[in-house]
Structures are given as C-alpha cells and as structure tokens.
Amino acid sequence: MVMDYAAIEKDVANLPVTPNMPDYEALCGSWSWDAIRAELARPDGLVNQAYECIDRHALGASRDKDAMIWEATDGSIERYTFEGMRKQSNRFAGVLKGLGVQKADRVFFFADRIPELYFAIFGTLKTGAIAAPLFSAFGPVPVAERVRRADGIGIVTTLRLLPKIEAIRDACPSIKWVMVIDRNGDPVAGQNLDYQQLMAASSDEFAIERTGSEDWSIMHFTSGTTGLPKGAAHVHEAVTGHYATGKYVLDLHPDDIYWCTADPGWVTGTSYGIFAPWSNGVTQVIYEGGFGSAKWFEIIQRHKVTVWYTAPTAIRMLMKAGTAIPQRFDTSSLRYCMSVGEPLNPEGVIWGQEAFGLAFHDNWWQTETGAIMIANYPCLPIRPGSMGKPFPGIEAAIIDDEFHEITEPMREGQLAVKHPWPSMMRTYWNDKERYDSRFKGEWYITGDRAKRDADGYFWFIGRDDDVINTAGHLVGPFEVESALIEHPAVAEAGVIGKPDPVAMEIVKAFVSLKDGYEPTEALRRELIGHARARLGPGVAPREIDFLPTLPKTRSGKIMRRLLKARELGLPEGDTSTLED
Ligand code: ATP
Ligand code: MG
16 A cells, blocks of 8 residues: 555754754744745835845845756756846836736746746736746647636747747737747747847836735646646735745755756746745756656756756656666755655655655645645655645645544545635636635635545545545545556556446556556556555456556646546546647
C-alpha cells in the first residue's frame, strides 16, 4: 500500500542550509499573518504584487542582483536585474496607461516563455489591471473561449502565436487591441500594436496604481482535469501567501538559484514561477523550452540550481528515461526538490534519492487556493506518498458529507480548508454561483478526498469525482496507480471505476509501459497479480488495458474522466486542455 514506504528522516542540524522553518510545531504555534505582512513593504498600507516582487528589491540592497536568468531554446542566456525588471515593467505599465487600460480590465497573455512576458505581467499589475495568462500551446478555440468568458480587452502575444489570435479576433468583440512581441525587433505589420516600438517610447518611471489588499491582480483558468476550466480570480493580497510559502516551503534563501519548471499559463508558473521567488528576492532560472530529460539536468548543472520545483508527470518521464542521465551531470548544487500538480507516487519521491541523492517533497494546493496549503518541509521527515502537513496559518481538515470535521485518524473524507486565507481566490469570474457552492460554513470544499494520519500527515485519495465505489467500499485511484507504478514495466497508470451490474463499479487500470517492454497478455496477468499482492483482490484492478500514453492535460495531469468517457463511449466533454 501507499503507506508501506519507510519514512525519509532528516538530520535538520546537518542540512547544507538551515531551513527558514527549523521547527514546524514552533512556527505553527507562533504563526501570525500580520507578522508576514510586516515583512513586505506595503507602502501606505497598500499592496501591489509587482511592487512587492520587483520594486521592493530594486529600491533596496538587491538593486543590481539578478532576478532572472533566462535561457532560450537556442542556448543563449540573458540576465535581468531587479532594477532592470523594475524599469521594464514600468515601461509596460506606461504603455497600457497610454492605451487607456483601467483598473480591473482583463489583459490576456498568450506568449512564449520569454523575458518580455514577465515584464508585461508585472507592468499590468502595476496599472491595477488583471493579468490573465494562457498556456501558449492552446489552440485558437480555447483561447477565444477564455477571452470571451472574461471579456478580455487586450491580448499580448508573440509573432509565432499571432496566427492563432488572428483566427479568433472577430469572435472576441471585447478585444480592443492585440500587441505583438517580436524579439527580432522587426516592425510589426498591420493593425496590431508593436510591443518593441511602444516600449521604446515609454518611460522607465511609473506611478503604481494604488492597489489595496482586495483589488484584483491575476486570473487563472483551472487545468480542466475534471471538467470545464473555471476562471479563478485572485487579489494583490495573495502575495502574502506567495511570500510566506516561498520562505517556508520553498525554503528560499538569498543566495539560492531557484528553478520552477511550470509555465506561467498555469498557476504554479505564476505563484511559484513569479511571485514566491521574486517576493523573496531570489534569483530564478527561466527556461524557454519544454521538457527534456538530459536538457533539464544540463540546466541544473549550468546554472547551479539549488532549489527545484517540478511536477509528477515530469518526474515520471525522468524516471522512464533512467538514472543514467542525471548521473552524467553535476547536480551537486541541488539541495532541495519539490513537486506539485498531481499526487506524487512514492516511487517518484524516492527516485530522486537514487538519481541524485535528494527525495522530492510533495505539496498540495489548487488554482483556487492560490498558494501551497499542505506540504512536506525541509525540517520534517517525508512519508512517501503523503502530501505532508498544513502550512502554518492554514487549517486543513477531513470532513464528512454533512461538512463536519472527522478527527479520527485514517478516515477518508472530503479535504477542506478553513477560509479565508490571503491567497484564496475571491471569485470564479462570471460564475459566482459555482464559487459560492465551494464554501460550506467555515470550510472551503476542495473537491479532493483524503485522510489524515495520527501524526497529522495528509494522504491524497483522489478527486471526489474519481473515487471508485466497488463492492461496497471506496477505492482511491492514486493508491492503485502507485502500486502499478512500482512494477518495473510501468511508466504511468490511470485508474477508473467502470460500471458493473454486480459490484456497482469495478477497478479498471490503463497503463503505459517503459521503453523495452511489450504489452503482452502475460504482462497483463503479471500486473494484475502484482497489484493483487500489493492491494488485495478487492482493490486491485480487475481489468488492465495498455495504452501508448495516457490522456493528460497540457499541464501534465492524467485525465481520468477521458479514460472513463472513452471506455464507456460517452461524450468527452471539454477537451480544451488536452495535450496533443
Ligand atoms: P479542474 O479544476 O479544471 O478540474 P485541476 O483541479 O486539475 O482542474 P488545478 O487547480 O491546476 O486544476 O489542480 C489542483 C488539483 O490538482 C488539486 O485539487 C488536486 O486534485 C491535484 N493536486 C495538485 N497537487 C497535488 C498533490 N500534491 N497531491 C495530490 N493531488 C494534487
Ligand atoms: Mg480543480
């Protein structure tokens, strides 16, 4: 079972760097969000995410420190200091002002992962407008759908992506302008605005809009794993949560070189690829390209990355490629690694130890929560397969179907978080009803199921919609998937409940294999046998199908609802975030 793995103990006194939180219980006991707020600048009681991330450092001792080390897909490297980013974001804010952009207007970003994207997002926040990033691999239809749902007034894009915007422009009547970034510096043709030209004519100085805690800042659409993506809107106060979790979960220290592999089109790529590291004044690496096993270790080696935040799907791909690859590189700069986005199978947690001597620390949160809620920390033992313990200042609980807390250890229920907290979404854009439905009394209902052990570690079971009811008991897909992944032939597994006249549902698994394994009948029987030995016959999959790869969101999450729809021949629902 998932819980069978030995805990990974920590010798806190002898870690290479003393954690910002050396004692979890002590920090929980003394926690104060106001004390965190006092560590941020908050001039005149105002708060602006761009100011806290950039100007606060640019106007102080870190003025000339590198904020961003950007590596392009062609291998070229550019560096930007906090002061450089302050000026660039001021220029962009001036550009938007010149276009008449008002507080709370929605400005969309549909761009490659280039430095200008970061300048422009900060510039937007400085005007008080809402930055709404979209993942650059979307096709035109999902872009149009999101822009329409939020009545976007403008889109910032790149030359490469412009055709997709041209294709939908007429379908989005709220759009007043499209601005194109061409890194080659050639003039932008036609009716579109030219980023380079406008920036060149703008000023390095800008009077930041007077945004308060509850003013809108960023809007993210959820990943679409369980259905139609929802536009979760956040406020400037969220930076309090980003800063605090950056300090105590990411454990960022002034001389760290941090790397988050997520794209800013998803919330991890902004909360932890923009706001947490820069509100902590840390240098971060941004790589323009996507996944590549050798490439990623090369980046860690070249830039001497110390803290690394990635995702289970990437870790499983690295595992598939094998430990020989990391061992070709010097990864000795790394001191701390984390994962988020999906449950991290225990095999993934411990693989890091085999491959480069460091286990992955899993943590849990959602687009809606805005920041990490439950985590493994440098100062606490890791229980592989557990999401860890609630962040200090956050109260998480397991609740029953009547929304009462279950205090008894190891009882499954809905995972809930006591509201409010600083980085909590403040609405689903244009869908208040759905937003309200997520709150029951003092609890925010996450839509996930979990259990808590006697020591306070939380264990993920599955999405509420994905939990399987077989012969009278509930089975979480994660546990079955984790058992399958332990088998040397298995690269990925997705588990669903398939309707059955006798058992209500039976457990069915879809499996993709590692290179060198063939999908034979003998292997199928062997996997069923392996799962039965690990999980018992009531929980082990009754059926296993082999697939070359599993359907995933573009952010890398297994889409169990699609596996199920395809199995049952039902409509696939919203597939806008399905990977190609
Ligand atoms: P949608 O809400 O559109 O279906 P989504 O829930 O996948 O998509 P996100 O907000 O990106 O959108 O993801 C949050 C969800 O991801 C969590 O509710 C949880 O189900 C899953 N998740 C994230 N991190 C973890 C983790 N460490 N362990 C288990 N599950 C996780
Ligand atoms: Mg969700």
